[in-house]
Amino acid sequence: MKEGPVIASVAALLGDPARANILTALMDGRALTVSELAEAAGVTLQTASGHLAKLDAANLLTAEKQGRHRYFRLSGPDVAQVLEALMGLAQRTGATRVRTGPKDAALRSARICYDHLAGERGVAMLKRAQRQGLIEGEQDLALTTRGRAFFADFGIDLTRLEKGRRPVCRACLDWSERHRHLGGALGAAILSAMIDRKWVRRDSGRVLTFTCEGVEGFEATFSLA
Amino acid sequence: MKEGPVIASVAALLGDPARANILTALMDGRALTVSELAEAAGVTLQTASGHLAKLDAANLLTAEKQGRHRYFRLSGPDVAQVLEALMGLAQRTGATRVRTGPKDAALRSARICYDHLAGERGVAMLKRAQRQGLIEGEQDLALTTRGRAFFADFGIDLTRLEKGRRPVCRACLDWSERHRHLGGALGAAILSAMIDRKWVRRDSGRVLTFTCEGVEGFEATFSLA
């Protein structure tokens, strides 16, 4: 029974601490160089290079050469999704450490989940959008006609989003909160718009920091009413 | 960076072939003894016992003592869900072997996913139920009033299901097909009803075999119209 079930090979790849560090570092959807990933994983360049070769061979990552750098990114949103699911499971089963450092608090407050907003802010945004009748559904989300007008007004080109293969609305289970936040093409577009208008800033890693105007704008746009 | 991200410890548990075999053997939701699991994993009793202790310590499994047997089962549907997600990822990234034995074909046709119907039949059932207006939604499923009457007529006690904590309808991404099938409390109840009226028989492992009357009943109940 050496052939084992298909899941073992993939899971084993995710099971090494260094590789897991690399993958979580990539969960914000950006592409990083080998050196950056080595730093993030806490190993030397050679070691990281070996790990990356394996992850690439398994098609979990895609590589892109640019000058003398090689950039790696997750090969798709599904990889990020599996990682978040594993985090949820790890938390539920109590494997989580108590470490409640300041970085941890920041992560819980607002962070990037592949390419959209997650954490308390992300959960709040979806909840309020639902209460305002912009989005309907629970597990399966859909834009209402009112929501279409709202987000078009917010500066998002919905017809373009709907042309793509990617689902517009996608409910993504939040790792720290136990509720859902908004992913999909729309989730990505909203975050990108928020960054454009300087509501939010990318810090190191996956942490997102809201500016003063950002908080104000957020509260005004996604009001509780 | 030895502490590593939380996912590594869990993923490492799933990454061993023997343990992965054990977990997939439990994916049909039943509880199995140590010997049975050792057999399924292709290792000796002692080795299996060690693996089970680890999986139990990580709360992925729950143990239950009965006489001189110890029964293990998955600690919840979320574990099965993560396993299915990993299978999907393994398939997408091409880690899957070509092995297309007869057992594989049977698995694709109809199988148990934790406690509900999956495979071609499972996907077909949901699709037809949606077309008939019994269930609505795509990612997030909900019973229509027509659906309530229909399933009550089918012999399912919906008020009882709705009392439980478990969601009644749950869209579960199918591993072999690339579509959704119906999970949740309702999905479990339907499968159990089908077994009661001998539409379907549990074979070894996760394979489900439809009887002649089963196919007939299935087609009559979930018609294409």
Next chain:
DNA sequence: CTGATGGTTCGGCTATGACCGAAGTATGAA
């Protein structure tokens, strides 16, 4: 050309952990 930086490959060290034989603990049957 030379030198510097980013990345890969190779070789050897080491630790982890999977595995099984054998001995030890429960539970049930005769």
Next chain:
DNA sequence: TTCATACTTCGGTCATAGCCGAACCATCAG
């Protein structure tokens, strides 16, 4: 009580794979 079954624990072997130092390619700047 005696034996058998189901399982756990212990001890020792062995293979795998992660890790780094060192040497080797590739790209860019002078």
